Amino acid sequence: MPSLLHNISLFFKGPNGPKCIECDSVLIDNDCPNLDCPAKVEKWLIRWCSPQAANIPAIGIAEAKQLASLRLVLHPGELYELGPGDWNRLNSVPNTQLKEIQQQMDSSKSAGACALIYGLKLPEVNITIAKKLAETFNSVDGLRTCEPKMIQEVVGVSNIQAKEILSWFHDSVNKKALKMLEQNGFNFSD
Numbered sequence: 001m002p003s004l005l006h007n008i009s010l011f012f013k014g015p016n017g018p019k020c021i022e023c024d025s026v027l028i029d030n031d032c033p034n035l036d037c038p039a040k041v042e043k044w045l046i047r048w049c050s051p052q053a054a055n056i057p058a059i060g061i062a063e064a065k066q067l068a069s070l071r072l073v074l075h076p077g078e079l080y081e082l083g084p085g086d087w088n089r090l091n092s093v094p095n096t097q098l099k100e101i102q103q104q105m106d107s108s109k110s111a112g113a114c115a116l117i118y119g120l121k122l123p124e125v126n127i128t129i130a131k132k133l134a135e136t137f138n139s140v141d142g143l144r145t146c147e148p149k150m151i152q153e154v155v156g157v158s159n160i161q162a163k164e165i166l167s168w169f170h171d172s173v174n175k176k177a178l179k180m181l182e183q184n185g186f187n188f189s190d
């Protein structure tokens with residue numbers, strides 16, 4: 001849960017209601033509806049790189065922020081397609097760190113189902129729920145193709161939440177992210 005302070009710092013009141021401080025979109029249900037919003041991309045990258053997800057600690061908050069705000073990356077899949085020229089646009093990232101980033105990104109391709117489900121940042125899915133989903137469905141594809149009722153039974157979420165988890169897979173940006181990750185060596189089927 002984001003803290004109240006965090007919410008206040010992120011949003012300000014505009015003439016049509018609260019707006020996202022990053023991209024100026026009018027918020028819907030306190031959430032920025034803009035899929036390209038740098039604040040959203042940054043949060044996703046931070047989740048993706050966290051130890052329980054793809055485990056890329058060499059990409060810290062500062063790097064995630066820059067990758068998002070420079071629009072170098074719209075989703076984690078694009079991390080794996082960045083060239084040396086892209087990485088050089090980031091401020092104060094020494095070559096030793098860039099090497100670490102590359103090594104950790106290579107290792108991340110063998111991430112298991114739980115790490116991937118958590119890293120994809122599906123709605124309502126924290127690490128506890130990600131573990132249960134991975135144990136039950138064995139893979140990202142297993143989860144993607146299941147019935148909402150199964151998710152409801154396994155993790156005890158509402159029918160609406162279960163459907164939201166599954167509809168994540170139908171979003172165009174998320175589909176691109178999954179495809180690009182697969183093209184870069186990730187395995188979603190086991």
Ligand SMILES: [Zn+2]
Pocket residue numbers: 020021022023024025032033034037038039040
């Ligand atoms: Zn925004």
